[in-house]
Amino acid sequence: MPAAGWTIGLDVGGTKVLGGLVAEDGRVAATARRDTPVGEGAAGILATMAAVARDLVQGAVGPVVGVGVSTAGHVEAATGTVVDGTPNLPGWAGTPVAAWLSDELGLPVCADNDANAAAWAEAWCGAGKGLRTVVAVTLGTGFGGGVVDAGHVLRGARGGGAELGHMILVPDGRPCNCGRSGCVEAYLSGTALGREAERLWGAGADAHVLFARAESGDRLAREVLEVFSAHLATVMVSLTSLFDPEVILIGGGLSRRAEAYLPRMKARMDLILAGRRWSSDMVRLAALGESAGFIGAAGQAWQQSGILR
Numbered sequence: 001m002p003a004a005g006w007t008i009g010l011d012v013g014g015t016k017v018l019g020g021l022v023a024e025d026g027r028v029a030a031t032a033r034r035d036t037p038v039g040e041g042a043a044g045i046l047a048t049m050a051a052v053a054r055d056l057v058q059g060a061v062g063p064v065v066g067v068g069v070s071t072a073g074h075v076e077a078a079t080g081t082v083v084d085g086t087p088n089l090p091g092w093a094g095t096p097v098a099a100w101l102s103d104e105l106g107l108p109v110c111a112d113n114d115a116n117a118a119a120w121a122e123a124w125c126g127a128g129k130g131l132r133t134v135v136a137v138t139l140g141t142g143f144g145g146g147v148v149d150a151g152h153v154l155r156g157a158r159g160g161g162a163e164l165g166h167m168i169l170v171p172d173g174r175p176c177n178c179g180r181s182g183c184v185e186a187y188l189s190g191t192a193l194g195r196e197a198e199r200l201w202g203a204g205a206d207a208h209v210l211f212a213r214a215e216s217g218d219r220l221a222r223e224v225l226e227v228f229s230a231h232l233a234t235v236m237v238s239l240t241s242l243f244d245p246e247v248i249l250i251g252g253g254l255s256r257r258a259e260a261y262l263p264r265m266k267a268r269m270d271l272i273l274a275g276r277r278w279s280s281d282m283v284r285l286a287a288l289g290e291s292a293g294f295i296g297a298a299g300q301a302w303q304q305s306g307i308l309r
């Protein structure tokens with residue numbers, strides 16, 4: 001089969017810009033990374049992204065047909081502009097990422113939110129491959145969500161759709177980064193677990209400490225994870241009703257500790273579902289790890305090119 005060339009995916013996070021050269025079937029031929037110069041504002045971040053893209057273009061055998069960007073924050077996909085930023089990337093809000101990179105590189109560029117890109121990647125060539133409706137949850141520092149239905153990301157009318165981490169889980173509950181109270185992210189995230197650890201064991205304790213203590217049988221640590229599992233089950237059951245997906249995938253840093261909460265979460269989920277239509281079997285771990293963001297961005301660049309439908 002003759003190769004149609006490559007797209008480049010760039011995933012911008014608070015610590016690094018991770019890029020990859022990706023074929024139209026999702027195969028990754030090369031990767032490149034550079035530290036994110038968070039102190040240099042938008043100009044520094046854009047220059048670093050361009051540098052990672054050039055590293056990859058230089059190593060490509062065959063044409064590069066487009067670039068996709070995955071970034072934290074709220075992205076207006078139609079224009080590829082970051083509408084709302086994130087505390088991890090100061091000065092990023094308002095940046096026309098796609099337009100700037102397109103001028104700089106002379107290639108078509110599209111951009112999307114990192115949770116959407118990760119969901120797109122998993123549906124394209126990860127744990128949701130071949131399925132119609134895929135919900136992907138990123139359990140990391142925060143709680144990201146993306147929904148892909150028949151090859152399209154659910155964006156809503158203003159690009160703010162599928163912000164699953166900001167559904168209300170506990171009315172008038174804990175304060176959330178978004179300014180509201182009781183959001184999913186305020187309970188189900190590494191940050192939330194870290195706060196619980198600090199409350200129990202003092203400053204310096206974090207989610208790692210919590211998992212380690214739970215493993216060694218600490219009763220308080222296990223209680224925190226019990227509540228975490230129950231909250232997660234509530235969210236998963238809501239997601240089955242909202243989207244009727246074939247799978248709900250869990251990725252992100254906390255997915256590496258799934259053995260500490262997933263079995264209890266599944267038991268609780270099955271208790272609530274009581275065998276009606278859905279079961280906890282639909283909850284699985286994501287497959288692409290930290291590559292999901294750039295693979296999804298590259299896949300969206302393929303979609304934009306018209307070669308991949």
Ligand SMILES: [Zn+2]
Pocket residue numbers: 165166176177178179180183184185
């Ligand atoms: Zn919120």
